[in-house]
Amino acid sequence: MDNASDVVRNLLRGSVDLHVHASPDYVPYTVDIVKLISRAKELGLKAIVLKSHYYPTVALARTLNILMGFEVYGSLTLNYCIGGFNVNAVKVGLKMGAKVIWMPTIDAWNHRHYYREKGGGLSILSIKGDLLPEVEEILGLIADNDLVLATGHLSPSEVSILVNEAVHMGVKRIMVTHPIWGPTLMTGKQITRLVNAGAYIELPLSRLMLTHDASSIEAFIKVIREASPEHCILTSDYGYMIDIDPLGIWFKCLPLLLERGLLPDDLEVMLKRNPLSLISP
Numbered sequence: 695m696d697n698a699s700d701v702v703r704n705l706l707r708g709s710v711d712l713h714v715h716a717s718p719d720y721v722p723y724t725v726d727i728v729k730l731i732s733r734a735k736e737l738g739l740k741a742i743v744l745k746s747h748y749y750p751t752v753a754l755a756r757t758l759n760i761l762m763g764f765e766v767y768g769s770l771t772l773n774y775c776i777g778g779f780n781v782n783a784v785k786v787g788l789k790m791g792a793k794v795i796w797m798p799t800i801d802a803w804n805h806r807h808y809y810r811e812k813g814g815g816l817s818i819l820s821i822k823g824d825l826l827p828e829v830e831e832i833l834g835l836i837a838d839n840d841l842v843l844a845t846g847h848l849s850p851s852e853v854s855i856l857v858n859e860a861v862h863m864g865v866k867r868i869m870v871t872h873p874i875w876g877p878t879l880m881t882g883k884q885i886t887r888l889v890n891a892g893a894y895i896e897l898p899l900s901r902l903m904l905t906h907d908a909s910s911i912e913a914f915i916k917v918i919r920e921a922s923p924e925h926c927i928l929t930s931d932y933g934y935m936i937d938i939d940p941l942g943i944w945f946k947c948l949p950l951l952l953e954r955g956l957l958p959d960d961l962e963v964m965l966k967r968n969p970l971s972l973i974s975p
Contacts, residue, residue: 698949705961706944707738710969712794712842712869713745713898715933720748720775723933727754730940731764737941740966741765741973743793747800748775750783752790767793767973771846772832773801778816779828781835788839793973795836796871797846797856804849808877818852825859837864842972844869844896850880857891867972868893869927874913875901882920889925894968898931899947911950918951923960927968 711734716727727744734742744751744758744766752768759766770787772779772795784795799805803815818829833856836843843865845853850873857868870893873880880888885895895917901909918926932943939945948961 698952699945701952701958702945702948703737705948705958705965706941708740709965710741710743710973711739711930712743712927712969712972713871713896713929713931714742715745715931717933718754719746719933721933724935725933725940727758728762731758731762731766733939733941735762735764740970741767743767743769743973745769745771745794745796747771747773750776750787750790750792752787752792756791767791769794769796769844771796772798772816774814774816779818779826779832781828781831784832784835788835788841792841794842794844794869795832796844797848799847799871802847802849802877804852805847805877818848818856825855829856830859830863833860833863833865836860837866840866842867842869845871845878847871847877850878850884853878853880854884854887857888857893861891866892869896869972870894871896872898872901872909872931874909874917882916885917885921889921893925894972895921895926896929897926897964898929899943900931902947902950903932903943911954914951915954915956918956918960918964923956923963924968926964927972928961928964929969 715723716725716730717723744755750770755766755768770792776783798816801816803817806815843860870888930943
C-alpha cells in the first residue's frame, strides 16, 4: 500500500486506545507518557486509557488531562499491589474518576500457572467454585457507577462466569482482554458466547510484535471475521518503543490488517465507535 501511512493517519484521527502502558511505572517502559500524549495530540487521537499492572493510574491521568489538554482516563488493576480484590480501593478509584476496572493480570492464578511461576495467584472463584463475595461487591460498584469491566488475565472459564454474573448484575460495559494470547487463549465458541452476552473483544496489536507468545495476523483476522468488527476493539497494549515514534505500532500493524482484506470502515468501527461507546457518558 503506497499510501499506507496516510491511511493510518486518517484512521487514528478521532480514535480511542483503551489499553496503554507508559512510564513512569514499576516496569521500565521506554515509552514516556508525556511524549506519547504529545504524539497522540499531533495525530488527532481522541483519548487513551492509561493502565498499570502495579498502581492506580487515576491521579496521573487527571493531572495529564489538566496539563496537556488531552483526554486521559485512569484505571485500576486488581493485582496484589493494591490488595487484590480490594473493595475499598475500587471505591476510592471510582470516586477519583477511574474509568476501567481490570481483573487481576500478572497476579491472576491463571497467569502464574501458565508461566509456571511459584506461589499464590488470584482467582475470582472460591475453592467450591463460587464467585468470591468481594468480587460480587466490585461488580456491583462497576454496575452502579457505569464503569468498564475488563477481564484481565483470568482463565476462559473464569471469564465466562464473570461476564455472566456481571451482565446479571447490570454491568453494561465489558471488554474481554486479549483472548488470542497464551494465558487467556479462547476458542471461537467461547468468544462467540461472550459476544452474545454483550461483551467487546479486545485485540491488542502488541500481540503481533512480541518475540515470544505472539499472536499471528491470521488469528486476528479470524476473530474479527467471526465476531465481526461490530464487537471488536483494537488497542495497542504497548509500552516499549518499536521505533522512534511512540505510536509506531499503529503504523506497523494496521497496514497488515488492511493487506489481508479488512476494510478501512472495519478498522474505523474497532478504533473509534466501539471503544468510544465504552468510555462515553
